[in-house]
Amino acid sequence: MFCYQCEQAAKGGCTKIGVCGKSDSTATLQDLLLHLTKGLSQVASAARKQGIEDVEVNRFTAKAIFSTLTNVNFDDDRFVKLINECVAKRDALKAKVSGVEFDGPATMVPAGDLAGMVAQGKEVGIENDPEPNEDLKSLKHTLAYGIKGVAAYADHAAILGKEDNELYAKMQDLLAATLSTDLTLEQCVEAALECGRINIRAMELLDDANTSTYGHPEPTEVKLGPTAGKAILVSGHDLKDLETLLKQTEGKGINIYTHGEMLPCHGYPELKKYPHLAGHYGTAWQNQQKEFAQFPGAILMTTNCIQKPTNYMDAIFTTGLVGWPGAVHVGNEDFTPVIEKALSMDGFAADEDKGSVMTGFARNAVMSVAGTVIDAVKAGNIKHFFLVGGCDGAKPGRNYYTEFVEQTPADTVVLTLACGKFRFFDKQLGDIGGIPRLLDVGQCNDAYSAVQIALALADAFDCEVNDLPLSLVLSWYEQKAVAILLSLLALGIKNIKLGPTLPAFITPNVLNFLVENYNIAPISTPEADLKEILG
Structure with missing residues (x-):
C-alpha cells in the first residue's frame, strides 16, 4: 500500500x-x-x-x-x-x-x-x-x-x-x-x-x-459531566442519526451524549428540545480509545471518525457508511440493538459536574448581533478576529493551536469550528461588551457558516474579505479539510496559516504557486505568528 x-x-x-x-x-x-x-x-x-x-x-x-x-x-x-x-x-x-x-x-x-x-x-x-x-x-x-x-x-x-x-x-x-x-x-x-x-x-x-x-443553531450551554443513568454516546457528524436515536429512546430512561463533532448538535432547536440529550462526553476523535473504554454505555459511530475499538468492541455500533470488522453494523435507521445494549449496561452511577461549554454560534446567531460587533470594531474594542479551526489529530505539534488561542489579546475574538476546537473549547476567554471572545461556529460541515460570516462582515465594512481584520489559522487532517481549503482559495482568500504540517502530496512547485498567489504559509510558533498578524 x-x-x-x-x-x-x-x-x-x-x-x-x-x-x-x-x-x-x-x-x-x-x-x-x-x-x-x-x-x-x-x-x-x-x-x-x-x-x-x-x-x-x-x-x-x-x-x-x-x-x-x-x-x-x-x-x-x-x-x-x-x-x-x-x-x-x-x-x-x-x-x-x-x-x-x-x-x-x-x-x-x-x-x-x-x-x-x-x-x-x-x-x-x-x-x-x-x-x-x-x-x-x-x-x-x-x-x-x-x-x-x-x-x-x-x-x-x-x-x-x-x-x-x-x-x-x-x-x-x-x-x-x-x-x-x-x-x-x-x-x-x-x-x-x-x-x-x-x-x-x-x-x-x-x-x-x-x-x-432542525432550525438555525442558537447559543447553547452544554453540560460536560455525566448524568446518572443508562447512556448512549453518539460520535461522528450525522444529525439525522442523532435525531432518530433521540426519538427511539424517548421514555426508555437512557441519556444520550454527543462526542467529538456532534457537540454542535446541542445548538439546533429541533434536537436540543429532547430532555434526554444530556450533554457532551469526551473530546476529539483521536482520544476515543481511552475515552470510549471508560464510557459505561453503548456507542454509535456515524460518518468518519472511527478508530480501532479496543476492549469496548461489544459496545460499539456503526451505521451509514462507517464500518469496522467485528463491530455490529446497524442499518435501516433501526437502532434497537444499540438501545438494548445500553439498557444491559451499567450506565453512570451518579451525576458529575465537569463544567460546561457554549456552542451554537453559527451565522444566524452571530449576524443577529452584527450591529454590536461592527460598533465594537469601529470603537476599537474589537481589534481583530481569528478563525482558528479545522481538524484535530494525534500528531505532535497541535498544541500550537491551544497556545495560540490562549495568547490572543483580550481585544480579539476567536471563531472556531470542527474538531480542532477541542484543543481549547473549554478555555474561559471572557467577553467583549457581552460578545463572547470564543465563538463555536459548529462542525467542519458548518464551514459555510464561517464563510458567510466573513462575507457579511466584509459587506458591512464595504471591503474585501482579505481587507478585514480577520486571520485564518487552520489545522488539517483529512480530505474534507482539503475541500475547504480549495473553497477558500476559490474565494480568493489569502494569508492563511496552515498546519501542523503541509500535505505530503503537495510538491515544492505547487507550494510555491500557493505562496506566490495566496500567501499561504505554514504555522511557526504562536508568538511569532501573532506578532506577524497583529504587527
Whole structure:
C-alpha cells in the first residue's frame, strides 16, 4: 500500500499499515473503488451529454467516494460489495449510451474474489500513477482528495433530502478529469479551484438541509459531566442519526451524549428540545480509545471518525457508511440493538459536574448581533478576529493551536469550528461588551457558516474579505479539510496559516504557486505568528 491522503501519513506516506489503522488490503481496495468510480464518472458524464441522468448513479458516486475518506470504513467485505455495485451501475448505465468507446476504469472488470481485487488495487494505486509530471500528479491527487471532501458534504445533504444534479455532474466531470493525460498545469489548477467552488455549493446544500430540518443553531450551554443513568454516546457528524436515536429512546430512561463533532448538535432547536440529550462526553476523535473504554454505555459511530475499538468492541455500533470488522453494523435507521445494549449496561452511577461549554454560534446567531460587533470594531474594542479551526489529530505539534488561542489579546475574538476546537473549547476567554471572545461556529460541515460570516462582515465594512481584520489559522487532517481549503482559495482568500504540517502530496512547485498567489504559509510558533498578524 501507499497512502498519503491525511496529515498523519507516516514519513510522507503509509506503506505497511495506515496510521489511521487501515490495513494494506483495505487501502488497496479503496484505491480500486476510487479508480472504478472514476470510470463510473466517465460513463455518467457521457450519458449526461445524451440527456441521460441517473440519480442513483449520482448518489452512489458520492457514497462510494466518501467511503474511501480517512476513518470511515475499514471493512474489506463491504468494499468488495461497493466495488461490485459500482461496476453493476456502470455497466447498466453504459448500456444506455450510444456511440461512445470507453476504456480504462470504464471497462475494467473486477476480480471475483477479495485477493484478486487487492491485486488489482495495487495496480491502480498511487505508486503506479502513470502521470510522469510530479506537479501535475500532485494537483490531480489534490483534486481527488478535494472531491472526497465534496462527496462527504453532498452525502450528508442528500440524507436530509437536499441534492443538486449539477453538483453531482461537476463531481463526476472532475473525477473523470483526473484520468486525463493531456491536462496542462493551468488546467489542473483551474480544476482544483472548480472543486473548491462546487464544495461551496455542497456546503450550502448541507447548511440548508440542517437548518431547514432542525432550525438555525442558537447559543447553547452544554453540560460536560455525566448524568446518572443508562447512556448512549453518539460520535461522528450525522444529525439525522442523532435525531432518530433521540426519538427511539424517548421514555426508555437512557441519556444520550454527543462526542467529538456532534457537540454542535446541542445548538439546533429541533434536537436540543429532547430532555434526554444530556450533554457532551469526551473530546476529539483521536482520544476515543481511552475515552470510549471508560464510557459505561453503548456507542454509535456515524460518518468518519472511527478508530480501532479496543476492549469496548461489544459496545460499539456503526451505521451509514462507517464500518469496522467485528463491530455490529446497524442499518435501516433501526437502532434497537444499540438501545438494548445500553439498557444491559451499567450506565453512570451518579451525576458529575465537569463544567460546561457554549456552542451554537453559527451565522444566524452571530449576524443577529452584527450591529454590536461592527460598533465594537469601529470603537476599537474589537481589534481583530481569528478563525482558528479545522481538524484535530494525534500528531505532535497541535498544541500550537491551544497556545495560540490562549495568547490572543483580550481585544480579539476567536471563531472556531470542527474538531480542532477541542484543543481549547473549554478555555474561559471572557467577553467583549457581552460578545463572547470564543465563538463555536459548529462542525467542519458548518464551514459555510464561517464563510458567510466573513462575507457579511466584509459587506458591512464595504471591503474585501482579505481587507478585514480577520486571520485564518487552520489545522488539517483529512480530505474534507482539503475541500475547504480549495473553497477558500476559490474565494480568493489569502494569508492563511496552515498546519501542523503541509500535505505530503503537495510538491515544492505547487507550494510555491500557493505562496506566490495566496500567501499561504505554514504555522511557526504562536508568538511569532501573532506578532506577524497583529504587527
